[in-house]
Amino acid sequence: MKPVRKVVIPVAGHGTRVLPATKSIPKELLPLVDRPLIDYVVREALDAGIEHVVLVTGRGKSAIEDYFDHAFELEAGLEAKNKTELLSSVRAPIQTAGAISYTRQQSPLGLGHAVWCARDIIGDEPFAVSLPDVVIDAAPSALAQMVTVYEKTGGNIIAVEEVAQEETNKYGIVAPKADRSGRLFEMSGMVEKPAPAKAPSNLAITGRYILQPEIFGLLEKTERGTGGEIQLTDAMDALMEQQSFFAYEYEGRSHDCGSKLGWLKANSALALKRPDLGKAYRDFLAAEL
Numbered sequence: 001m002k003p004v005r006k007v008v009i010p011v012a013g014h015g016t017r018v019l020p021a022t023k024s025i026p027k028e029l030l031p032l033v034d035r036p037l038i039d040y041v042v043r044e045a046l047d048a049g050i051e052h053v054v055l056v057t058g059r060g061k062s063a064i065e066d067y068f069d070h071a072f073e074l075e076a077g078l079e080a081k082n083k084t085e086l087l088s089s090v091r092a093p094i095q096t097a098g099a100i101s102y103t104r105q106q107s108p109l110g111l112g113h114a115v116w117c118a119r120d121i122i123g124d125e126p127f128a129v130s131l132p133d134v135v136i137d138a139a140p141s142a143l144a145q146m147v148t149v150y151e152k153t154g155g156n157i158i159a160v161e162e163v164a165q166e167e168t169n170k171y172g173i174v175a176p177k178a179d180r181s182g183r184l185f186e187m188s189g190m191v192e193k194p195a196p197a198k199a200p201s202n203l204a205i206t207g208r209y210i211l212q213p214e215i216f217g218l219l220e221k222t223e224r225g226t227g228g229e230i231q232l233t234d235a236m237d238a239l240m241e242q243q244s245f246f247a248y249e250y251e252g253r254s255h256d257c258g259s260k261l262g263w264l265k266a267n268s269a270l271a272l273k274r275p276d277l278g279k280a281y282r283d284f285l286a287a288e289l
């Protein structure tokens with residue numbers, strides 16, 4: 001079985017749910033306490049043993065490339081002042097030359113199309129997809145948990161979690177097979193953003209995937225679906241007919257940082273856990289409430 005070495009991270013989206021903050025800043029660079037969202041997702045992937053990060057980027061997103069580069073003046077200045085802790089914090093989480101690739105999605109045709117844009121860089125091997133809006137607080141990381149499962153099962157795996165029934169129209173929703181038991185289970189189908197009354201369950205796809213390269217051929221044939229976009233969920237639903245496909249309910253807590261409230265909650269949850277900020281922040285919140 002080939003190992004999962006690469007992750008595709010789509011970063012071309014406009015971030016309309018968090019405008020106007022994202023008018024001139026990529027949403028992936030919005031800070032979560034003191035690090036940008038994309039940094040969390042890349043570190044999560046590295047924790048899962050990923051060696052190569054593929055960013056599917058777009059217009060107005062070049063600041064993301066700078067984030068993953070050296071910042072020579074800044075680093076030299078910090079080094080000269082012996083600020084070692086700050087220095088290590090500004091160093092990119094992935095430093096090996098050639099271990100990060102960028103490809104552009106020229107038109108906003110949907111998540112399925114964004115993943116398809118990475119086909120030549122991925123080649124003929126299994127790969128992960130991580131959506132940077134979704135930050136998952138988990139140890140081991142959510143993707144690391146999935147890789148551990150993958151090493152036993154092979155095939156394709158998607159992360160899922162329960163959401164409120166009235167929120168199914170915000171997510172891809174899976175239909176578990178009737179004999180479901182435990183965190184890992186097979187599905188009979190999946191559907192993108194169904195209305196609550198039509199949803200096959202309340203188990204939502206949470207933005208972490210391990211996929212086989214055959215998905216690319218299916219993505220190429222996938223027609224526009226929900227929202228007029230080429231949906232990864234539709235191609236996965238087709239792949240499920242050909243290959244083994246599992247849903248995995250990971251251990252951890254996800255935050256949807258692509259929405260204003262989700263981003264605020266994530267900042268609070270993570271700040272409260274920080275040894276350097278948690279107590280002062282808790283005192284502030286208590287006084288405010």
Ligand code: G1P
Nearest residue numbers: 111134171172204205206207233
């Ligand atoms: C995407 C996927 C959806 C998934 C969601 C998780 O939707 O298409 O299946 O549940 O991410 O955040 P988006 O939020 O990009 O519209």
